[in-house]
Amino acid sequence: MTLKKMTADMKTVSAFLFCTFITINAFAADNFELPASKGNINFPHKKHQEMLKDCIKCHEHGPGKIAGLDQKWAHKVCRGCHAEMNKGPQKCSECHQGVN
Numbered sequence: 752m753t754l755k756k757m758t759a760d761m762k763t764v765s766a767f768l769f770c771t772f773i774t775i776n777a778f779a780a781d782n783f784e785l786p787a788s789k790g791n792i793n794f795p796h797k798k799h800q801e802m803l804k805d806c807i808k809c810h811e812h813g814p815g816k817i818a819g820l821d822q823k824w825a826h827k828v829c830r831g832c833h834a835e836m837n838k839g840p841q842k843c844s845e846c847h848q849g850v851n
């Protein structure tokens with residue numbers, strides 16, 4: 752293998768790694784801060800993805816921003832599942848930080 756060929760290969764590899772890195776990063780953050788007047792909610796997205804596997808549980812219309820994410824949706828979907836599974840926060844202050 753010539754030195755020139757090796758350099759070209761390395762460029763391809765690093766371009767590939769770079770793209771993978773960008774893709775993973777653009778996909779979704781590990782945690783989201785969902786804003787609410789009652790106290791913001793720290794939502795561990797990655798933990799839910801790994802734990803639930805099924806994206807549809809929250810992303811009815813496919814991954815990405817959730818249209819209509821509001822109090823009604825969240826209390827039904829988020830708190831609803833926690834109540835059903837008897838796991839995860841159900842009390843106001845467990846989701847809404849800094850509130851009793």
Ligand code: HEC
Nearest residue numbers: 778779780799800803804805806808809814815816817820
């Ligand atoms: C327990 C609920 C839940 C599950 C399960 C879930 N997500 Fe999400 N996801 C959310 C919420 C809430 C947001 C924030 C939506 C918003 O801000 O409109 C979000 C946002 C996203 C975003 C947008 C990120 C951004 O920064 O714009 C992507 C992409 C995404 N989710 C992909 C997935 C994929 C893929 C899965 C399945 C492996 C998944 N989600 C599972 C609740 C969930």
Ligand code: HEC
Nearest residue numbers: 792793794795803808809825828829832833836838839840
């Ligand atoms: C389909 C079921 C399901 C849905 C939907 C769901 N969760 Fe959960 N969530 C869980 C379970 C199960 C746990 C408990 C995980 C554990 O104990 O390790 C949990 C734990 C949590 C925790 C505590 C995390 C920790 O590290 O202790 C928070 C905060 C949370 N959920 C917020 C939310 C919010 C906000 C939403 C809606 C955007 C949501 N969840 C939607 C199942 C769900």
Ligand code: HEC
Nearest residue numbers: 785786787788789820821822825829830840841842843846
């Ligand atoms: C499982 C987590 C969870 C629990 C438990 C929970 N909430 Fe929420 N709440 C949310 C989320 C998520 C939102 C929507 C945030 C958004 O719109 O981005 C929200 C929205 C709200 C809003 C609307 C805030 C605004 O700025 O529009 C109020 C008020 C509220 N919750 C009160 C309560 C009260 C009172 C309780 C207890 C009875 C409670 N919540 C329990 C997660 C939770």
